[in-house]
Amino acid sequence: MAAAARIVADIKQRVADGRLRPGERVPSTRQLARDWGVALATAAKALTVLAQEGVVVAEPRVGTIVAEPKGGRARRSAPSEQDLTRERVVRAAVEIADTDGLAELTMRAVADRLGMATMSLYRHVGGKDDLLVLMVDAALDDFALPEQPPQGWRAGLEASARVQWQVYRAHPWVARISSLTRPLPSPGLLKYTEWAIRALEDTSLDATTKMHVHLLAYSYVEGIAANIELERQARAVTGVTGDEWMAGQGEYLRWIAGSRRFPAFVRLVDELGGDFDLDLDRLFEFGLGPLLDGLAAVVEGASR
Template identity: 70%
Template sequence: MATGSGESVPPHARIAADIKRRIADGRLRPGERVPSTRQLARDWNVALATAAKALTLLAREGVVVAEPRVGTVVAESRTRKVPRALSDDDLTRERIVRAAVEIADEEGLDELTMRGLATRLGVATMSLYRHVGGKDELVMLMVGAVIEDFPLPGGRPESWRAGLEISARTQWAAYRAHPWLAHTTSLTRPMPSPSLLEHTEWAMRALEGTGLDPVTKMYVHTLLFSYVQGIAVNLERERRARASTGMSADEWMDAQQPILRGFAESGDHPAFGTLIRELGDDFDLDLDRLFEFGLQPLLDGLATVIGSR
C-alpha cells in the first residue's frame, strides 16, 4: 500500500514500481497473476482508472502480459540467446513461415515485421526476400500453413448440414488457436489461398443435390464463413485491449458499472434498466458459448432456405 515518500511520483507510477519490486525480489514470478485492477484500486485507495493506468504502463514495458481467461500475469523473461546465423541452405520458406506464425501468435499480426522476423531467425533481413516477396505474401503463406493444421475430413459430407457444421467448427478451432487469423481475410476481397479454397470446395460438395442455384450456394457458404469470422475477430481484439489497458474483459466491465447503472436508473431506457436488474452479476460473455449458441439456429435458418428449394 502507498505510504511514506515518493508522493511527487504519480500514483500509477508508484503502483507500477511496487509491482516491479515484487517481481525483482521473487514475490511475483513469471506466469503468476498480478493484482487485478479492482484489487489495486482497493489496496492503494485510488480510482480504477489509475490502477488500470499502472497495469498499462507495465504492459507497455513488457513487464506483464494479458493471458486469456487468466488475467494479467508476469511476463516471461525477454532475454533470448542470440540465434546462430542460418546458412542459405538452412533458411527455408517453411521455417520463415512458422517463425512468423509464432510471432503473430505471441504478439499479434501488427507486431510482425520482416526485420523482427529476421532477428528471430538470426539472419539478415534481405535473406528473407529470397524466399518470400514481402509481408503480404508472407501473411498469405501463414494463413495457408495454419489452416492446413486443421484439415477437413476426406470424402464427401454425410449431409449438407453436417458438412457445413464441420466446416464452421474447423474454422473456429483455427481461429481459437491463432486469434490474428480472423483479421487476415475479407468477404469482399477473399484471399487466394489454396487452404481456404478447401473450405469452399467442402461446402460446395455438401450442398450438392440441394437444388440451390450457384449464387445461393455461395451466399450460404459466405454467410457461414462470416458468422464464424465475425465472432472470432473479437479474440484478437480482446488480446489487444488487454495489452493496452492491463484489464481483463471482466475488470473493464466492472469499471463501466457506474455508467451502466446510471443509464439503467435514468428511466430513459426502461427495457435496458429491467435487463440490468434481472441480469445482476450472472451474465458472462463467453465467445465459445456465443459461437455454440448461434451455430444451430443459423443452420436451422438455412434449412428453411434449402428445404424450400
C-alpha cells in the same frame, strides 16, 4: 514498351543471369504493382504471359516460382534448403502473430527471431503480403478438414464450421486477416469454399444462393472469432482484462440506469443480476444450430 512487357523482360533477365533460380519465388502481383507503379491488372498480365511462356509456374501453398528449364532435372521430391528455410520463415511469423498479434508482425521481427538479416527474407518470400498468405495456409493446415465429408449439406457445413472455429481458437489473428469483399488469395481458405459448395452440390439451390449460404455460414464463425483477437489486442494495449474493464464501467452503467433512455436494457441487466459471463465458445455453440436451422429453410424450400 508497355508496362507489362517491361516486367516480363525484367523477370526473364533476372532468370537468365541467375538472380532468380528454378524453384525460387518471383515477386507477387501486389509486389510487382508496387515496385513498378502499375495497376494490379498490369502486374497480373505480366505473370500470365510469363506462365504462358513457361518461365514461371504456380505452385500450391508456395506461390509463383521460376519453372525448371526444359530438359532439365525434375525437382527433387525431398524438400530443398530453400523450401525448408521458407517453412521456418512462415512458422516464425505464425509464432509472432499467435503470441503478440498481427500488429507486431513485421519482416524485421521475423528476421530477428530467426537471426537473419531482414533483406535475406525476400529470398524466400516475396514480401509481407505473400508471407500473410503462407501464414494463413500454414495455420489452416494445423486443423485439416476431414478427409471424408459427412453425408448431407447440413452435416458438411457444421463440420466445416467446427474446424474453422478450432483454427481461430489456436490462431485468433486468422479471423482478422481477410474480408468478404477482398478475400485473401489463399489456397487454404479456398478449401473451405470448395468444401461448402460440394456439400451444397446436390441441393436445388442456384449458384448465387449456394455462395450466399456458404458466406453466411463462414462469416458466422469468423464474426464471433474476430472478438478473440480484438480482446487480446485491447488487453495488450491497456494491460486490463475484459473482466477488469467491465468492473470499471460502474459509473457508465449507473448513468444508463438513471437516464431512463434504455429501460429494456436496464430491466435485462437487473434480471441477470450480474450473472452473465460472455463465453465465446458457448456463444458459438448457441448460435450454430439455429443458423443451420435457418439455412435449412432456404435449402429445403428450394427443393420444394
